[in-house]
Amino acid sequence: xxxxxxxTSVINGFIRKFERFKRFKMDExxxxxxxxxxxxxxxIIAILFITVFVGMEGLKTFxxxxxxxxxxxxxxxxxxxxxxxxxxxxxxxxxxGALLISVPLxxxxxxxxTQFIPKNVHDIVKAIIEILAAIPSVVYGFIGLIFISPxxxxxxxxPTGKIALNGMIILSLMVIPTITSIxxxxxxxxxxxxxxxxxxxxxxxxxxxxxxxxxxxxxGMIASIILAFGxxxxxxxxxxxxxxxxxxxxxxxxxxxxxxxxxxxxxMYMGEAVVGSTFYHVLYTLGLFLFIIxxxxxxLADFIIAKYTKALRRIVI
Amino acid sequence: xxxxKEYLMITLVSVQGLLVISVAVLLxxxxxxxxxxxxxxxxxxxxxxxxxxxxxxxxxxxxLLGTIAISGPIGVxxxxxxxxYAPRSSKIVRVVDQSINNLAGVPSIxxxxxxxxxxxxxxxxxxxLLSGWLTLxxxxxxxxxxxxxxxxxxxxxxxxxxxxxxxxxxxxxxxxxVLxxxxxxxxxxxxxxxARIAGEVAAILFTACVLTMRGLPDSILEPVMTLSYYLFVxxxxxxxxxxxxxxxxxxxxxxxxxxxxxxxTAIRTYYxxxxxx
Amino acid sequence: MVRSEKIKIETIDLHVWYRDLHVLKGVNMQIxxxxxxxxxxxxxxxxxxxxxSLNRMVELVEDSxxxxxxxxxxxxxxxxxxxxxxxxxxxxxxxxxxxxxPKSIYENIAYGPRIHGINDKKELDxxxxxxxxxxxxxxxxxxxxxxxxxxxxxxQQQRLCIARTLAVNPEVLLMxxxxxxxxxxxxxxxxxxxEKLRGTYTIVIVTHNMQQAQRISDYTxxxxxxxxxxxxxxxxxxxxPKEKLTRDYIKGKFG
Numbered sequence: 001x002x003x004x005x006x007x008t009s010v011i012n013g014f015i016r017k018f019e020r021f022k023r024f025k026m027d028e029x030x031x032x033x034x035x036x037x038x039x040x041x042x043x044i045i046a047i048l049f050i051t052v053f054v055g056m057e058g059l060k061t062f063x064x065x066x067x068x069x070x071x072x073x074x075x076x077x078x079x080x081x082x083x084x085x086x087x088x089x090x091x092x093x094x095x096x097g098a099l100l101i102s103v104p105l106x107x108x109x110x111x112x113x114t115q116f117i118p119k120n121v122h123d124i125v126k127a128i129i130e131i132l133a134a135i136p137s138v139v140y141g142f143i144g145l146i147f148i149s150p151x152x153x154x155x156x157x158x159p160t161g162k163i164a165l166n167g168m169i170i171l172s173l174m175v176i177p178t179i180t181s182i183x184x185x186x187x188x189x190x191x192x193x194x195x196x197x198x199x200x201x202x203x204x205x206x207x208x209x210x211x212x213x214x215x216x217x218x219x220g221m222i223a224s225i226i227l228a229f230g231x232x233x234x235x236x237x238x239x240x241x242x243x244x245x246x247x248x249x250x251x252x253x254x255x256x257x258x259x260x261x262x263x264x265x266x267x268m269y270m271g272e273a274v275v276g277s278t279f280y281h282v283l284y285t286l287g288l289f290l291f292i293i294x295x296x297x298x299x300l301a302d303f304i305i306a307k308y309t310k311a312l313r314r315i316v317i
Numbered sequence: 318x319x320x321x322k323e324y325l326m327i328t329l330v331s332v333q334g335l336l337v338i339s340v341a342v343l344l345x346x347x348x349x350x351x352x353x354x355x356x357x358x359x360x361x362x363x364x365x366x367x368x369x370x371x372x373x374x375x376x377x378x379x380x381l382l383g384t385i386a387i388s389g390p391i392g393v394x395x396x397x398x399x400x401x402y403a404p405r406s407s408k409i410v411r412v413v414d415q416s417i418n419n420l421a422g423v424p425s426i427x428x429x430x431x432x433x434x435x436x437x438x439x440x441x442x443x444x445x446l447l448s449g450w451l452t453l454x455x456x457x458x459x460x461x462x463x464x465x466x467x468x469x470x471x472x473x474x475x476x477x478x479x480x481x482x483x484x485x486x487x488x489x490x491x492x493x494x495v496l497x498x499x500x501x502x503x504x505x506x507x508x509x510x511x512a513r514i515a516g517e518v519a520a521i522l523f524t525a526c527v528l529t530m531r532g533l534p535d536s537i538l539e540p541v542m543t544l545s546y547y548l549f550v551x552x553x554x555x556x557x558x559x560x561x562x563x564x565x566x567x568x569x570x571x572x573x574x575x576x577x578x579x580x581x582t583a584i585r586t587y588y589x590x591x592x593x594x
Numbered sequence: 595m596v597r598s599e600k601i602k603i604e605t606i607d608l609h610v611w612y613r614d615l616h617v618l619k620g621v622n623m624q625i626x627x628x629x630x631x632x633x634x635x636x637x638x639x640x641x642x643x644x645x646x647s648l649n650r651m652v653e654l655v656e657d658s659x660x661x662x663x664x665x666x667x668x669x670x671x672x673x674x675x676x677x678x679x680x681x682x683x684x685x686x687x688x689x690x691x692x693x694x695x696p697k698s699i700y701e702n703i704a705y706g707p708r709i710h711g712i713n714d715k716k717e718l719d720x721x722x723x724x725x726x727x728x729x730x731x732x733x734x735x736x737x738x739x740x741x742x743x744x745x746x747x748x749x750q751q752q753r754l755c756i757a758r759t760l761a762v763n764p765e766v767l768l769m770x771x772x773x774x775x776x777x778x779x780x781x782x783x784x785x786x787x788x789e790k791l792r793g794t795y796t797i798v799i800v801t802h803n804m805q806q807a808q809r810i811s812d813y814t815x816x817x818x819x820x821x822x823x824x825x826x827x828x829x830x831x832x833x834x835p836k837e838k839l840t841r842d843y844i845k846g847k848f849g
Contacts, residue, residue, distance in 0.1 A: 003408055010409070029486040036398035039391045040413070043458055047416050050423075050431055050455065057434070105333050112334025116327070125338060127582050132341045134578045135571065136516020138549045142567050143344060145552055146560070173344075176337055206323045227422075234424025236519040241552050263426050263519075270430060270523050275438050287427040298422035299415065404656055475693035479755070482651060482689070483706040483762055484682035493705065498696050 051291070058288030061281040070285075075247040075260070077269060082282045084289075086247045090164075090259035094239055095232045097168030097255065098175060103225055105172070106179025110221075113180070114187040115209060122188075126181060133177035141241030144170045149242070158256050162244035165255040170238050175228035182227065186220030186309055187213055219308035223301040230297030234290055236263035262286050345571055352568030355561055360569075365542065370566060375533055376541035377573070380449055380525065381511050383537070388454035389507055392461030396503075399462070400469040401477075401491050414466070421459035428455050429520040437524050446537040449525025456520060457510040464506020468499040501588040505581045512577035516570055518549045544570045599626035602766060602796040603648060608662035610643050610652060617643045619820040620662070625766075625813075630788060630797040632811035632828065634804060636848060640820045641800040642690075645768050648798065649685040650678060666766075683710055686764035690771045692751035694743035695758075699735050702743045702754055706762035721761050729757035730787055749780025756787060767791065769799040773806065785810050804844060808832050816840050 061070070065082050072083030113125050148169060149161025156165075190213050198208040214221075244258025245268065251257070266286050273280040363369025403410045432452030442448040472495050480490035514520075526546040534541055548566045551558040603625040610618040617640045625631050625648075633641050646652040647664060650671060663670045671681055683706075695702050703722045712718060722739070726732040731753050735746070743754060752772060759767060769788075773781040788797060788810050801807050807814055807828065814831040816824045816839075824831060824840045835841045842848060 006408055027486075029488040032397075032488045032492075033402060036394040036402060039394035040398040040403075042391065043395045043462060044413055044416065046455065046458070047420050050420070050428075053435065054427065054431060105337055108330045108333035109337040111330050116331055116334070123586065128338055128341050130578065130582075131345060131575065132337075134512055134574050135345065136518075136545060136574060138516055138518050138545050138552075139348070139567050139571060141552055142548060142563065143348075146563070147347070173340065180337070204319070204323050206326045210326075230422050234422070234426070236424065236426040237549060241549070263424060266426050266430055267519060267522060270433060275434055280434075283430065287430050290424050290427055294422045294424060295419050298419045302415065302418060406656060473693075475689070475691065476695055478651075478654070478689065479693040479695055479758075480705070480709075481654065482649070482682060482687040483709070483758065484679040485705075485709045486679055489709050493709075494695050494697075 054284060054288050054291050057281055057284035058291075059285075061278070061285040064278045064281060070282075073249055075265070077279050077282065082279075084262075084282075084286065086249050087260060087262045087265050087286065088289075089249050090243075090247070091233055091261040091263070093164055093250070093254055093259050094167045094171060094243065094261055095229060097164065098171035098232050099225065099229060100172075101168060102172035102176045102179060102228060106176045106224070106228070107183055107221060109176065109180045110183035110187055111209060111213075114184050115205070115213070126184065129177050129180050132173055133181075135174075137174065137235060137238040138241075140170045140174060140238040144238065144242035156256065160244070160258075162242055162258055163256050164243060164250065164259045167239045167243040167259065167261075168255070170242060171232050171235060174235060174238065175232050178228045178231055179221075179224045182224035182305075183217065183221045186217045186224075189309070190216045217309075219304050223304040223309075226297050226301040226304070230294045230301070233261075233297075234263060234294050236267050240264040240267055262290055266290075345575060348564065348567055348571055352564035355565035356568060360565060365547070368562070370544065370547075370569060372533065372542045373544045373547045373566070374569070376526075377515065377543045377545070379446060379533075379541060380453065380521070380543055381515060383446060383450040384453040384457055384514060385507060385511060387450055388457040388461055388510070391454075392458050392507075392510075393465050393503055395458075396462045396465035396469060397491065397496075400466055401487070401495070417459045417462050420455070421463065424519075425456060425517060426519040426522075428452060429522055429524060431455075432520060432524040433522075443538060444523065444525060444527065444540045446525060446534060446539065446541050449521045449541070450537075452520050452524045453514045453517065456514055456517070460510040460513060461503075461506050464509065465499070465503045468502025468506065469495060471502065472498050498592075501584050505585045508577050508581040508584075512574050512581070515574050515577065516545045518545045521546065544573075599629065601625065602627035602667065603798075604665045605644075605647070606663040606665065608644075608647060608664060609660070610640070610647055611659040612643075612655060613657040617820055618647070621817075621820070621822055623815060623822055623825060625796060625798055627796050628793055629812040630792050630799060630810055631813040631815065632807035633798065633800045633815045633817060634802070634807050634843075635817040636843065637802065639817050641802075641817055642770050644817065645687075645770050645798060645800050648766070648768055649682050649687055651682075651687065679710075683762045684764055685766040685768060686759035686762060687768045688752070688756050688759055688770065688772050691775050692748060692755050694746075694751050694754055697743060698740045699743050699746070699754065700739040703758050703761045706758060710762060725757040725761045728760055728787075728790070729753045730783060731757060747780075749776050749783065752776060752780065752784060753787065756784070760791075764795065766796045766798065769797065771800050771802060774802070781806075804832075816843065818843070 069080075069082050070084055072081065073085045074081040074083040075086050109129065113122060117125060144166050145161070148166050152158060152161045152163065152166060194212050194216060195208060198212045203211065239261050240263070243261065243264065245260055245264070246258040247260040247265070250259060266283050269279070269283060273283055360369050361374060362371055365372050399410060399413065429452060432448060432455070436442050436448040436451050437444055442451075476494040476498070477490045480494050481487070485493070521543065525540055526543060527540040544566055548563060548570065551563050551566070601624045605621050605623045608618055608621040609616070621644060633644060635641050643652060647660060652658055652660060660672060664672060666681075666685065669676075695705060697705065700722055703725050704718045707718060707721055712721070723732065726735065731750060734750060735741075738745075743751065746754060752775070756772070773784050776784065785806065788799070791797060792812075799811065811828045813826065814828045815822055816831065818839055824835060824837045831840065832844060835844060
């Protein structure tokens with residue numbers, strides 16, 4: 001049914017129900033029907049409201065700040081410089097580095113779990129990896145500062161441990177579970193027929209993995225990476241703690257310089273911006289940017305999973 | 318040669334897999350190892366100003382309770398509507414499901430920004446427990462709705478059909494046959510939602526928390542301290558903070574979160590085994 | 595057609611659509627009281643749909659539309675003022691695949707009476723025992739009434755479902771291929787049960803097994819692509835079919 005004909009029938013349904021209203025019996029059945037509808041409706045309204053609110057406040061910036069200013073490389077909000085490029089570069093740097101680490105590790109773990117470990121241990125091992133996902137981000141910041149920082153300082157000869165590399169490592173730990181859990185779910189659902197066919201032709205275990213399992217799981221793996229990207233780019237507290245607070249495009253080695261992601265900027269300046277001021281609108285623009293990116297990532301990943309994989313939709317983000 | 322490559326790849330993959338698993342085990346273990354000596358009754362009962370964590374622990378508990386009290390019922394009822402009452406093939410339901418999924422992916426700092434401007438400022442709730450509850454509910458609602466929907470959808474249609482055939486109303490059929498069976502799944506999703514926000518900082522950064530507070534707030538319109546926020550401030554305002562205090566806080570926080578996740582997983586696994594259909 | 599029998603259910607120009615699919619095309623049928631009426635016909639011709647229209651369970655199917663009348667004791671059940679829960683109490687249904695509720699054996703039977711207002715434990719005990727005895731299950735389960743219903747074999751589950759339906763004291767029993775999921779021994783037990791119930795309840799049974807129809811029914815209706823081709827006493831239909839279509843189907847020329 002098209003959306004339009006469906007809306008028409010919904011409206012018709014409401015009209016019919018309204019006419020039956022005259023003989024309405026207030027009983028338990030209709031009470032809960034109405035109550036649950038209200039809850040569902042409020043949830044949707046809340047989501048719509050947040051979207052509209054963030055959108056409106058974020059778009060107001062474009063009336064108050066010139067595009068030149070926004071697209072400059074100078075982020076100095078107290079002086080009226082709202083160049084968001086360093087922030088975007090900061091976010092992308094940390095996220096890219098995190099993905100560089102987490103994608104091989106995450107996919108390998110998924111292969112390891114689904115192919116090299118006996119079935120009855122699967123659930124336990126997956127649960128263990130989920131621990132990485134459950135650890136709060138502030139604790140990750142703690143780990144980065146206390147455990148990783150000293151090593152970085154001594155191993156790499158840098159003055160401080162608050163560098164992009166630290167953030168990349170921490171962030172990768174946070175998103176590996178996303179990649180692993182989704183990818184392993186997809187890999188487990190590769191039809192046995194395919195695997196048997198490959199082995200029957202004389203392929204080795206690895207050849208089967210490389211030739212059959214990985215290609216078949218590719219859409220799901222890509223979806224998991226997209227979701228990991230969305231998760232990583234939205235991370236605030238951990239990167240705030242370990243990445244340093246210098247909002248400049250790093251010169252020289254991107255790993256060894258501090259960076260300032262978008263999320264950290266919002267967090268640090270939220271308390272300083274007067275509600276309704278230009279600065280406040282700029283913060284909302286940053287928020288809107290993040291909102292749109294994560295929105296797109298989630299929708300895209302869901303679309304890929306729904307359309308291209310046969311996995312049961314038991315995927316939890 | 319073929320054999321060699323085979324062994325190489327398998328080793329490579331296994332090493333990475335084992336690495337990830339070990340890190341997952343070692344990280345919390347390390348923190349526990351170093352932090353647990355600090356755990357004592359005194360830690361839990363004495364005020365933050367006397368080296369304890371009382372206000373933080375109570376603050377966290379109050380924050381979690383209130384959030385679940387608000388978002389739990391709303392989320393479960395919303396899920397019931399979406400699964401039981403809304404037409405199954407409806408495009409609107411799919412759009413709704415997608416939106417709920419998307420909300421779950423929104424960065425917590427953006428939710429926090431929204432909460433700060435809307436709840437704290439526009440609704441004049443200020444920096445308060447209530448403001449924090451509402452903001453965190455925006456984060457838990459999608460998790461609860463999604464988990465509950467899944468639990469409800471796993472229940473065979475035949476239960477509802479049989480009950481209605483006997484003359485039950487829609488609500489009676491759901492209440493007596495679907496909800497009892499879905500309860501463990503719904504409980505699991507609520508517990509996981511709590512685990513998600515137990516360590517949350519970004520969302521409550523400016524909506525609910527303050528650093529210096531003695532004792533407990535007098536009303537829900539006052540701010541609180543939470544374990545997560547306390548740890549955060551310690552790490553960011555550097556370098557003068559007490560390492561042992563930080564470890565203690567991190568340990569308690571980790572204990573809470575891991576405990577919740579273990580309970581949720583245990584419930585899920587147990588019930589998945591005893592179901593016979 | 596139906597000689598000097600009191601008519602329990604009558605359908606008048608009944609049409610049913612699933613979205614754009616016209617499933618039932620003007621069905622006119624009379625179900626005699628306290629007799630067993632079988633509905634036979636090839637798969638997909640609307641047998642289950644017809645059955646489900648008799649207790650308005652057809653409305654649970656999405657995008658379904660019903661036109662026409664179904665009279666139960668002369669009253670149209672599709673009238674807006676009809677209480678659905680009362681209707682389904684009077685017209686019970688047994689499904690193709692046994693569908694016990696996720697409760698104990700006792701609670702499965704007690705559920706129907708409970709939702710219709712009976713809460714006294716003693717009374718429920720009596721009802722449970724009576725219905726299990728009627729269904730021939732009592733001896734097999736009397737010692738484990740609190741066991742999960744899913745611990746029973748498929749055949750026992752189906753008899754449990756029948757007992758459960760009897761517990762609300764219906765006047766009509768609608769049965770949708772009740773034996774198709776069962777083994778021959780269980781099938782025999784269910785057929786014996788139906789034989790016992792004949793004369794007390796009006797029974798409408800959909801079956802694709804023509805021998806079964808001949809064994810247990812008094813009247814048979816042959817439906818083909820949404821229309822009743824022939825209806826009459828079972829003997830007449832099988833030994834002396836008037837329509838060519840009926841003759842062909844019975845002879846197994848299609849199915």
